[in-house]
Amino acid sequence: MADIHIDREHTLGLQEARQIAFNWAEQAEAEFGMECTYEEGTTSDLVSFSRLGVHGTLSVTADRFELAAKLGFLLGAFKEKIEAEIVRNLDALIARKAGTHKPAAKKAGPRKKAA
Numbered sequence: 001m002a003d004i005h006i007d008r009e010h011t012l013g014l015q016e017a018r019q020i021a022f023n024w025a026e027q028a029e030a031e032f033g034m035e036c037t038y039e040e041g042t043t044s045d046l047v048s049f050s051r052l053g054v055h056g057t058l059s060v061t062a063d064r065f066e067l068a069a070k071l072g073f074l075l076g077a078f079k080e081k082i083e084a085e086i087v088r089n090l091d092a093l094i095a096r097k098a099g100t101h102k103p104a105a106k107k108a109g110p111r112k113k114a115a
Contacts, residue, residue: 002076
């Protein structure tokens with residue numbers, strides 16, 4: 001079995017972090033066929049997720065996201081790719097909520113020749 005551990009600090013507070021975690025769970029269900037359950041607490045929440053070959057949790061607090069997952073034998077071979085995808089998705093959700101989502105670079109027009 002391969003383990004994945006991702007830890008992200010943030011300054012969003014619990015309410016906004018909850019929204020991100022809920023969006024992440026919806027995305028995991030839609031894109032990866034995960035079964036997710038969401039347990040809301042007073043100071044932290046827990047998202048549990050699973051599907052054939054993987055199970056884990058995403059812990060949510062006012063200042064931190066902590067994801068821990070175990071990959072089965074077959075998915076373990078793809079650990080780096082799976083971890084990179086999770087990091088990309090979680091970081092994008094955090095950045096979007098924090099308002100730091102950068103727009104894509106615009107393509108420059110044709111250059112004028114100097115006379």
